[in-house]
Amino acid sequence: MLHRLQKIAEDLKKTKIDGKLGIGEKGRMTKQMMINFKQYYRQAIVQKKTNLDEMIRSVWAIWKHKASSNDDPHHERCSIKYCGYLKSLEKGEEYDHNKHRLPLGIMKAIRPVFDELAHPDTLKKVINGGSQNSNESSHAVLWSLAPKNRYATGVVIDLCAAIAVLSYNDTTTNNDTDSSDESDDSNNIDSNKSIQENVNKGRNDDGVA
Ligand SMILES: [Zn+2]
Structure with missing residues (x-):
């Protein structure tokens, strides 16, 4: 975009x-x-x-x-x-x-x-996080960011899904989707980190392991 x-x-x-x-x-x-x-x-x-x-x-x-x-x-x-x-x-x-x-x-x-x-x-390339088009579904990326055994709020899941879609675009698609736009997103790695922190924080705050 x-x-x-x-x-x-x-x-x-x-x-x-x-x-x-x-x-x-x-x-x-x-x-x-x-x-x-x-x-x-x-x-x-x-x-x-x-x-x-x-x-x-x-x-x-x-x-x-x-x-x-x-x-x-x-x-x-x-x-x-x-x-x-x-x-x-x-x-x-x-x-x-x-x-x-x-x-x-x-x-x-x-x-x-x-x-x-x-x-x-x-x-349609990004529907379901692009899983129709790739052996490595972005759900795998999503769950690597938000492991199932961790408590995560809906907001965090949404953020994870966003990152997963972006990660998927960045690594597996070419210029006919929007991946080239993300090159200015120097904060992708930081976002991943802060999401992990939020997931951890949510777990700690709510006492859910
Ligand atoms: Zn309006």
């Missing part, structure tokens, strides 16, 4: 989009925003890890959420876990898309990234 967004930003540097050259700058597609997109994409995969249709819908929900405006909101597929619009709706508060949305011209410019990364051919 990140790598592809950066490529589009580079390709469109000299193209006028919504009145400005390129898609970057404040209030547009900043580096931080690209990183956010990468994380949203990862979450969509991890949370819907066994259901391809739901995974596809969740990835498109990201695009629709960010392209939404006050006149044209599309949060039907959003989760209240991250969607400010749905949260405001629940509280009966006003929600102003202008503070959160990206210009439609930019969303259209990055749409090919979603066409590719939300494509069933792409996502």
Whole structure:
């Protein structure tokens, strides 16, 4: 995701989009925003890890959420876990898309990234953590991070699943999935370590061996 967004930003540097050259700058597609997109994409995969249709819908929900405006909101597929619009709706508060949305011209410019990364051919490689495509299922990676005899909370399991998917992508797939994006994740090893610490901590706190 990140790598592809950066490529589009580079390709469109000299193209006028919504009145400005390129898609970057404040209030547009900043580096931080690209990183956010990468994380949203990862979450969509991890949370819907066994259901391809739901995974596809969740990835498109990201695009629709960010392209939404006050006149044209599309949060039907959003989760209240991250969607400010749905949260405001629940509280009966006003929600102003202008503070959160990206210009439609930019969303259209990055749409090919979603066409590719939300494509069933792409996502079916990571369904069930990619176990359909590999002898070494990522569940093996998952359980190496969270041994079955240890107490682990659902959150920790989710984190482990995320790491497992990423580890799987990093080691076994090629550039037609999103593995190249993870090269900027210098924290992968640290994450593994802190997950182990959390698993251990959970066990100690709850006195469950
Ligand atoms: Zn939303």
